[in-house]
Amino acid sequence: MTENKKTLSSEQKEELKIGFNLEWRKELRKAIPMKERMKIERQKMPERDPNVRNKDFLEVNCGLDAEAAVKEAQRCWDCANPQCVVGCPVGIDIPGFIKLIEKGDFEASARKLKETNSLPAICGRVCPQETQCEVVCSVGKATGIPVAIGNLERFAADYEREEGEVKLPKIPATTRHKVAVIGAGPSGLTVAGDLVKLGHQVTIFEALHVAGGVLVYGIPEFRLPNKTLQAEVAYLQDLGVELKTSFVVGMTASLDDLKVQGYEAFYIGSGAGLPSFMRIPGENLIGIYSANEYLTRVNLMNAYKFPEYDTPVFSGKRVAVMGGGNVAMDSVRIAKRMGAEMAAIVYRRSRTEMPARAEEVHHAEEEGIEFHFLTTPTRFIGDDNGCVKAMECLKMKLGEPDESGRRRPVPIEGSEFIMEIQMAVVAIGQSPNPLIPKTTPGLEVGKWGNIEVNWDTMETSMKGVYAGGDIIRGGATVILAMGDGKIAAREIHKYLGGLDKEF
Amino acid sequence: MPKIIRRERLVPNLHLIEVEAPDVARKSKPGQFIIIMPDEFGERIPLSIADWDVEKGTVTAVFLVIGTSTNKLSRLNAGDKVPVFVGPLGKESEIKKYGTVICAGGCFGIGAIYPVARALKEAGNKIIALMDVKANYLLYWEDKFRAISDEFYVSSRDSYYDCKDYIPTVLKNILKKGETIDRVVSIGCTYLMYTCAEATRAKKIDTVVSLNPIMVDGTGMCGACRLTVDGKTKFACVDGPDFDGHLVDWKELFSRRKSYFDDEIQSLCHWEGKNFP
Numbered sequence: 188m189t190e191n192k193k194t195l196s197s198e199q200k201e202e203l204k205i206g207f208n209l210e211w212r213k214e215l216r217k218a219i220p221m222k223e224r225m226k227i228e229r230q231k232m233p234e235r236d237p238n239v240r241n242k243d244f245l246e247v248n249c250g251l252d253a254e255a256a257v258k259e260a261q262r263c264w265d266c267a268n269p270q271c272v273v274g275c276p277v278g279i280d281i282p283g284f285i286k287l288i289e290k291g292d293f294e295a296s297a298r299k300l301k302e303t304n305s306l307p308a309i310c311g312r313v314c315p316q317e318t319q320c321e322v323v324c325s326v327g328k329a330t331g332i333p334v335a336i337g338n339l340e341r342f343a344a345d346y347e348r349e350e351g352e353v354k355l356p357k358i359p360a361t362t363r364h365k366v367a368v369i370g371a372g373p374s375g376l377t378v379a380g381d382l383v384k385l386g387h388q389v390t391i392f393e394a395l396h397v398a399g400g401v402l403v404y405g406i407p408e409f410r411l412p413n414k415t416l417q418a419e420v421a422y423l424q425d426l427g428v429e430l431k432t433s434f435v436v437g438m439t440a441s442l443d444d445l446k447v448q449g450y451e452a453f454y455i456g457s458g459a460g461l462p463s464f465m466r467i468p469g470e471n472l473i474g475i476y477s478a479n480e481y482l483t484r485v486n487l488m489n490a491y492k493f494p495e496y497d498t499p500v501f502s503g504k505r506v507a508v509m510g511g512g513n514v515a516m517d518s519v520r521i522a523k524r525m526g527a528e529m530a531a532i533v534y535r536r537s538r539t540e541m542p543a544r545a546e547e548v549h550h551a552e553e554e555g556i557e558f559h560f561l562t563t564p565t566r567f568i569g570d571d572n573g574c575v576k577a578m579e580c581l582k583m584k585l586g587e588p589d590e591s592g593r594r595r596p597v598p599i600e601g602s603e604f605i606m607e608i609q610m611a612v613v614a615i616g617q618s619p620n621p622l623i624p625k626t627t628p629g630l631e632v633g634k635w636g637n638i639e640v641n642w643d644t645m646e647t648s649m650k651g652v653y654a655g656g657d658i659i660r661g662g663a664t665v666i667l668a669m670g671d672g673k674i675a676a677r678e679i680h681k682y683l684g685g686l687d688k689e690f
Numbered sequence: 691m692p693k694i695i696r697r698e699r700l701v702p703n704l705h706l707i708e709v710e711a712p713d714v715a716r717k718s719k720p721g722q723f724i725i726i727m728p729d730e731f732g733e734r735i736p737l738s739i740a741d742w743d744v745e746k747g748t749v750t751a752v753f754l755v756i757g758t759s760t761n762k763l764s765r766l767n768a769g770d771k772v773p774v775f776v777g778p779l780g781k782e783s784e785i786k787k788y789g790t791v792i793c794a795g796g797c798f799g800i801g802a803i804y805p806v807a808r809a810l811k812e813a814g815n816k817i818i819a820l821m822d823v824k825a826n827y828l829l830y831w832e833d834k835f836r837a838i839s840d841e842f843y844v845s846s847r848d849s850y851y852d853c854k855d856y857i858p859t860v861l862k863n864i865l866k867k868g869e870t871i872d873r874v875v876s877i878g879c880t881y882l883m884y885t886c887a888e889a890t891r892a893k894k895i896d897t898v899v900s901l902n903p904i905m906v907d908g909t910g911m912c913g914a915c916r917l918t919v920d921g922k923t924k925f926a927c928v929d930g931p932d933f934d935g936h937l938v939d940w941k942e943l944f945s946r947r948k949s950y951f952d953d954e955i956q957s958l959c960h961w962e963g964k965n966f967p
C-alpha cells in the first residue's frame with residue numbers, strides 16, 4: 188500500500204500566492220507585528236471536567252468562542268510559504284481560512300475550508316493535527332507551540348452550522364450519468380458530495396441503517412456528536428444525493444447488478460470492517476469483544492442507554508483494552524463511562540509508539556484510564572460459565588525497529604503475570620472489508636485484502652470502478668479517506684465527461 | 691422503510707412476518723438470512739429466510755417470541771414499517787443431488803428449513819422431512835412440507851403424530867432401518883441441531899446445521915457471532931450460517947448464546963412494564 192507523496196501542485200501554489208497577496212491579508216499582517224503575535228498564548232480549548240465527563244457521553248471539548256478563535260488566528264504569521272498546507276493530506280488553504288477568522292468573517296472561513304474539505308466540522312475534531320499540519324507550523328517551530336489549526340477548523344465549521352447560514356451551492360443541470368458510491372463513510376460521502384455538485388446522479392449504498400461509517404459506529408458521541416455528522420449527511424441529501432441504507436453491495440445486489448441498473452461509474456469506500464483478533468487461547472470467552480462489536484453496540488445501537496434501547500452491552504468493573512490507537516482509546520474511555528472501576532490500556536509497545544491522537548491519550552489520562560505499556564496478553568482465563576475472569580500477560584522490551592520504523596517489542600522471558608478482568612476489548616486493528624472483493628470477480632486485491640488502485644486516479648483493476656479510504660489502505664485516517672475521495676471524484680468526472688463527448 | 695405485508699400467528703408463540711423487500715427477494719437463496727429491527731430502539735436480529743416471492747417482491751421469515759425484539763415484532767401488523775430489513779445475508783446452503791436427505795426441523799426451524807428442503811427436492815433428492823414439536827397444535831406448514839417431501843414424520847411430545855420421541859431417537863430409528871442416508875440438514879434451536887449432529891456422528895453422515903449465534907451487523911464487521919469450527923474461529927454471518935455439525939464446538943456456542951441472558955430479562959421487564967403496566 189504505497190501512498191501518494193505530499194507535494195503541492197503548481198495550481199495550488201499559485202492560489203496560495205494569490206491569497207497571500209490579497210490587500211486585506213497584507214493589512215492584517217501589518218496590523219500586528221510578528222513579535223506581538225508570538226506573545227499571544229495558545230488559546231486553551233475549553234473542556235468539561237474529567238470527573239464529570241467520564242460518567243456521561245456528552246462532548247468533551249466545548250469549542251473556542253469567537254474571541255478566543257480570533258486571538259488564536261492572530262498567532263498565525265501568515266507565512267509566504269506555509270508548510271502546514273503541505274502537511275495537510277488534502278492541502279487545505281490553511282492560512283487562507285485562518286486569516287478569514289482573524290478578519291472576523293467566520294462564514295467565509297468555513298466556505299474557504301469547504302473548497303477542499305467537505306467535512307471540516309469532523310476533521311477539526313478527529314484529525315491527528317499534531318502529526319500533520321501543526322507539526323510543521325512555523326510558529327510551533329519558533330515557540331514550541333504551534334497554531335491550533337484543528338481547533339480553528341472546528342470553530343469555523345461549527346459557526347457556519349450553528350450561527351450562520353449554510354448555503355447550498357448552485358448545481359448545474361443534470362448530466363444524467365448515474366454513479367454508485369458504496370459505503371457512506373467519510374470517503375464515500377466526499378465522493379458523493381463532489382460529484383453531485385457537478386450535476387451527476389449519485390446514489391450511496393450503505394450496509395448499515397445509518398450513514399457515516401466509522402464516524403457513526405466507531406467514534407463515540409463524546410468525541411464527535413452524531414448531530415454534527417448527520418447535519419453533513421442531510422446537507423448532501425439536500426444537494427440531491429440519494430442514500431440507500433440497509434443495502435449490502437455484494438449481497439443485496441452485486442456490482443454487476445448495479446451496472447445492469449444503469450450505474451456507469453462506481454466508487455468503493457467500504458472501509459476496514461474486518462476485526463483482527465489476537466489468536467490466543469480463550470479469545471471466544473464471554474466478555475471479550477472485538478472493538479468493532481463493542482463500539483457498534485454502544486455508538487450505533489445506543490447500548491449505553493439500555494434498557495431504553497434494547498441492545499445490551501457488558502459493563503465490567505475491570506476492563507482491559509488491547510491496543511494503542513484511536514480505536515483502543517475510544518473503547519477504554521467508553522468502558523470507563525459505562526462504570527468500570529479499572530479501565531486499562533494494555534499496549535505491547537511504549538507510550539511514544541502509540542498511534543492514537545495525542546489529545547485522546549491526554550484526555551484518557553485525565554479521565555482516570557490506566558496504561559500498561561510494554562505488555563501483551565498471552566491467554567484469557569475463563570470461569571465455569573465460560574466468562575472471562577483473568578488474562579495472563581507478558582512484559583515486553585523494545586528491540587530493533589521494524590518496517591514501520593517503530594521499535595519491535597520482544598517478550599521478556601518469565602515475566603508472566605495475571606491481570607484480573609471481567610471484560611476485554613481487542614482493538615489491535617482492522618483489515619479491509621472482504622465482502623466486495625469476494626463478490627466482484629475481476630477486482631484485484633493486494634496481500635492484505637486491500638483493493639489495488641492506481642494511486643494517481645484511484646481507479647481499480649476494473650474500468651470505471653474506483654476505490655479509496657480504508658478499503659485500499661487498511662485502517663488509516665478520516666482525512667486520508669476523504670483525500671482519496673477527492674481524487675476519485677475528479678477522475679470519475681473525467682471518466683464520465685469523456686463518455687459525454689463520444690455522444 | 692420496508693413495509694410489512696403480513697404478520698400472522700402461525701401457532702402459539704411462533705409468528706410469520708412477510709415484508710416488502712424486492713431487492714432482497716430477488717437475491718434470496720435457501721439457507722440465507724435477513725436482519726430486521728422492529729423499531730428505532732430495537733436490536734438488529736437475524737432471522738432465517740423461510741420463503742420469498744420475486745414477483746410480489748416480498749420475503750418471509752418465521753420467528754419465535756422470546757425477548758423484547760421478537761415481542762415487538764409480534765405486535766406489528768400489515769402496513770407497519772420496520773427501520774431495518776437487510777439481506778440476504780450469509781452463504782446459501784449447498785444444494786446438490788446427494789441421494790436421500792433428511793431435513794430435521796423444529797420450532798422456527800420448520801419455516802427456515804422449508805426453502806432448503808424444497809431446493810433439495812428440486813435438485814432430485816429423496817426428502818425425508820422430520821418435524822419436531824412439543825404438542826400437536828404447534829405444527830405448521832404441514833401441507834407445504836407434504837408437497838415437497840417423499841416421507842413426512844412428526845414427532846410430538848403428546849404422541850399425537852407418529853411418535854413422541856425427541857428428534858435424535860427418531861433419527862437413529864430411521865438410520866437403523868438400514869436405508870442409506872446421504873445427508874442430514876437440521877435447523878431449529880441450538881439444542882435440536884446439536885442432538886441431530888450427535889445422532890449421526892458415529893455413522894459419519896454429513897450433517898449440516900444452520901447456526902444462529904448472537905449477531906449485530908451481520909456482514910462480518912463485528913465478530914459477535916464468532917464460533918469455533920474444526921478448531922478455527924469462524925463468523926456465522928459470513929462463513930455460515932451453515933456448518934458441519936460434527937465440527938462445531940457446541941459447548942462454546944451454547945455458552946456464547948447465553949451471554950446476555952440477564953440483560954434480555956431486564957429488557958423484557960422494562961418493555962412490558964412500560965407497555966402493560
Ligand SMILES: Cc1cc2nc3c(=O)[nH]c(=O)nc-3n(C[C@H](O)[C@H](O)[C@H](O)COP(=O)(O)OP(=O)(O)OC[C@H]3O[C@@H](n4cnc5c(N)ncnc54)[C@H](O)[C@@H]3O)c2cc1C
Nearest residue numbers: 370372373374394400401405436458513656657663664665
Ligand atoms: C473507533 C475508531 C476511531 C477512529 N478515530 C480516528 C480519529 O480520531 N481520527 C482519524 O483521522 N481517524 C480515525 N479513525 C479511522 C477513520 O475513522 C477511518 O480511517 C475512516 O473512517 C475511513 O473511512 P472510509 O470511508 O474509508 O470507511 P468507513 O468509515 O469504514 O466506512 C465504510 C462504510 O462502508 C459500509 N460498507 C462496507 N461494506 C459495504 C457493502 N458491501 N455495501 C454497502 N456498504 C458497505 C460500511 O458499513 C461503512 O459505513 C478511527 C477509526 C475507528 C474505528
Ligand code: SF4
Nearest residue numbers: 263264266271324325
Ligand atoms: S505554518 Fe503555522 S503560522 Fe504558518 S501559515 Fe500555517 S498555521 Fe499559520
